[in-house]
Every structure is written in C-alpha cells, then in structure tokens.
Amino acid sequence: PRFDERFASRTPRTRALFERAKKTIPGGAGSTARLPRNGWKPYPLFVAEGEGSRLRDVDGNEYIDYLLGLGPMILGHRNPVITRAVSDAVANLGTCFGLPYELEIEAAEKVVAAVPGIDQVRFTNSGSEAVGTAVRLARATTGRRLIVRFEGHYHGWQDTVYWSNHVDPALAGPIENPRPVAMGGGVPTELEDTLVVLNWNDPEALIALMESRGHEIAAVLTEPAVFNTGCILPEPGYLELLREQTTKYGAMLIFDEVITGFRFARGGAQEWFGITADLVTYAKGLGGGFPVAAVAGTREAMRLIADGTYSHSGTYNANVVQCAAVSATMDLLAEPGLYERQRALGDRLATGLETIARDRGVAAHVTGIGTVFQLWFADQKIRNWRDAAAYAREDVFTRWYEEMVLRGVLFHPLQFENLFISLVHTDADIDATLNAADDAMSVIAR
Ligand code: PLP
DSSP states (O other): OOHHHHHHHHOHHHHHHHHHHHHHSGGGSSSGGGSGGGTOOSSOOOEEEEEBTEEEETTSOEEEESSGGGTTOTTOBTOHHHHHHHHHHHHHTOSOOSSOOHHHHHHHHHHHHHSTTOOEEEEESOHHHHHHHHHHHHHHHHTOOEEEEETTOOOOSSTTTOBSSSOOHHHHOOTTSOOOOBSSTTSOGGGGGGEEEEOTTOHHHHHHHHHHHGGGEEEEEEOSSBOSSSOBOOOTTHHHHHHHHHHHHTOEEEEEOTTTTTTSSTTHHHHHHTOOOSEEEEBTBTTTTSSOEEEEEOTTTTHHHHTTSSOOOOTTTTOHHHHHHHHHHHHHHTSTTHHHHHHHHHHHHHHHHHHHHHHTTOOOEEEEETTEEEEEOOSSOOOSHHHHHHHOOHHHHHHHHHHHHTTTEEOOSSTTSOEEOOTTOOHHHHHHHHHHHHHHHHHHHO
16 A cells, blocks of 8 residues: 555544644644645644653654654653753743843853853744844844855745755756755845855865955855755865855854754764854754754854844843753753763664665665764765755655654654754664664665
C-alpha cells in the first residue's frame, strides 16, 4: 500500500482533527511550515503530548523525536526543572510589567557568561525579530545600507531578509553573481537593492565583493554553519575570512545562531569555531522550548541600543516567562560533560546511519556537528545551496522519512531540514532508531 494509506490507517483521529482545524485555522495549522505542501503529507501529525525525547500523537502512536519543535526542545519536552522555574516565576512575580526587574539581569548575566565574545544581550520573542533588530542596528551603526547574505541561508520572515533561501537556482542566475530572489509574494522588490546575495563557502566571491563595494556594506549576515540547507559546514578558513574582511572594511559581522546557539556547544558556533561576531542572534535552544530570542553583541556593537538612540522596543521583550526559562536553561546547560556526552551520542547515530546506508547500497552521507546533522541522499559533497539543489535526492529522502515515521521515528520530512538530538536523548533511543533505520533502508534499497 502507498504511504498515505498506511499513514491514514494509523492516524484516524489526527485526520479528523486536521479536517476540523482547517475550518478555523488557515491551512489547518499555525505555521505554513506545518502544512502538507511543506512536507507534512498527507497531513501533519497532531500531538497529544511530549515527554523527554518522545512524542505521542492523538492516535496513541509514539515517536522518538528528532524534530524537537524545529529545534527549541534542546532539553527535551516538559523538562521538569524549566517547567517548574517558569510556573514558579509566573505565580510569584507575574508575567509582564513594561518595566525591568531583577530576574531579567540574572538571565542576561547567565547568557553573557555562557557565550564567548559578547558583553550584552537584549531579549525578544522570536528569531525573526532578533535578526530584524540586528540588521537594522548594523545599518544604524555604520550609516550604510547594504547587507550581504548567502544563498540557502534562512534568517526569518521579515521583509529585509526573506530572500534567497530555497529558491529556484534558475531564477537566481549565475552562481558567481546570484540575484536576490524574494521567497514569496508581498516582499517589496525595491529591497533587492539593499541586499547582495553571495554563494557561501566561496572565498573569492566575498573578497571580490569587498574589494569593489566593501565601504558600502553595513553587515555580512551568515549562519555560521548552514542548518537551513540540510547541514553544510564552513570550509576551513571561511569564517575567519568573513571576520577578517568585515573588520577590514568597517562592516559588522552578524552570526545568526538561531539554530547553532547552545546546540552542540554551550557557547554555540562562536565557541565551536573559535570566531566571534559583532552581533549574534539566538532563539531556539535559548529558552528550553519557551518562546524567547535574543540579540547579543559586543559593548561597542550595542552602543546605540545602550544610549537609546536606536529603539529596540517590544511590549513582550524580556517578559517573566522568557527570563525564567532562560535562567533555568542556562543552569541546566552548565552541567559538566553534558555536551561531550550528547555529541558522542549524536555521532553514534550519524555514523550508524551512514553505515546502514552503505551496507544497503544506498548513496548517502552525513554532515553535522554532534547534536544536529542531516543524512544527505547524494553521491557528491555539498558545499552550498547550488550543490544541494543539484545533487540531493529529495525523492529518496521522502521515502526514508516515510519508512521511519511509520516505524516511530520522527524528523522533518524535507531533505533541506535536519535532525536534532536533545540533551536528554539516550543510548536506548539511538539503538531503537538504528534498528528502525536498518529496516527502513532495506525497503528503500529494494
Ligand atoms: N534564523 C535562523 C537561522 C533560523 O533557523 C530561523 C528559524 O528557523 C530564524 C532565524 C527565524 O526564527 P523564528 O522562527 O523564531 O522567527
């Protein structure tokens, strides 16, 4: 039987809820990323509850969860310490004052202590808001207009950056000189002139641009490792080059650490790669699953926020739920040996999947860093978005996803997303996943 039928036979209640949801929620889910057209076919699972590394759907099916809410559930679902910290703070303090309070300082101090290279932090609500703040702050600070960004990276849904993530390479033109391509309707085309889009992992392209237009550039905005195109790591020296060239031309370097922050090392990509940026954005991972994001930076980079001439405002900025969640999360992430242990667990899964694919004769390889990776169904190395678009076998990935979800292992159904391993996944989870994978891969190989 086809996947849709097998899936439907396990999920009658989910299907009924989806029909009901479509009446009052456009598309039937709260984010476009959850709709069937974005991989969740024939309809998204409806969740009954999560606990630790597991999810249960409304039909009673259980899943080992590598979706992790698209990344935030870094300490597992319903982590008891964070849940208690947040509910105690709300019960004892309140939720939102429009004024500062002590717990906010505590949360900020812990973030600054956890991460290299930053002196100050402002909390906000989502990654998109944090990136929007960083980009505008860079323009205000430098008095320049141009933002450099890269094909295949995703920086949230604001107009200024909603460009050139997964767009048809044919529309973007030659790889040496890609055109910005808006990711959807409603984005003013005039903004095209405020962006330069480059191929990533391409030192010559960056150097050439900086030589010709370096003094017009407000900031270079990058994911320090590209987790919005599967997973693509920076080649040796590339982040160093971004740092060196931005400094040379007086532009700011912005690391969008919405995914990498607190993920595979407590200090995120800045710690892992040993490169520090001027401004850094955080979100997923920062609050252990609660909705909080942050823009952080050096004291110099935060100068206009500090003196009040740049207005970073927001009614819900640094509310009690956020600061309690951040404070408790930072405490838990400080456990000695935690990241080493979980990276080893992730590596065991990644290597195991690669071995299974090889043994079954399926062309696939893993790229990633410990607790976040992707299994690329491709027989060539992927260095950038153009390679991904050309070589990755989305059709094979779909079959892989289908066979795994039917075996109780959940991850994102698209090749250009990735698998997240929380800090509470266990060896038993990995063993069960590898068993399921061996079965699934044998079906794919047929
Ligand atoms: N930046 C990166 C690197 C992201 O991965 C995302 C979300 O996936 C965002 C920004 C936007 O964050 P949010 O969805 O919280 O607005």
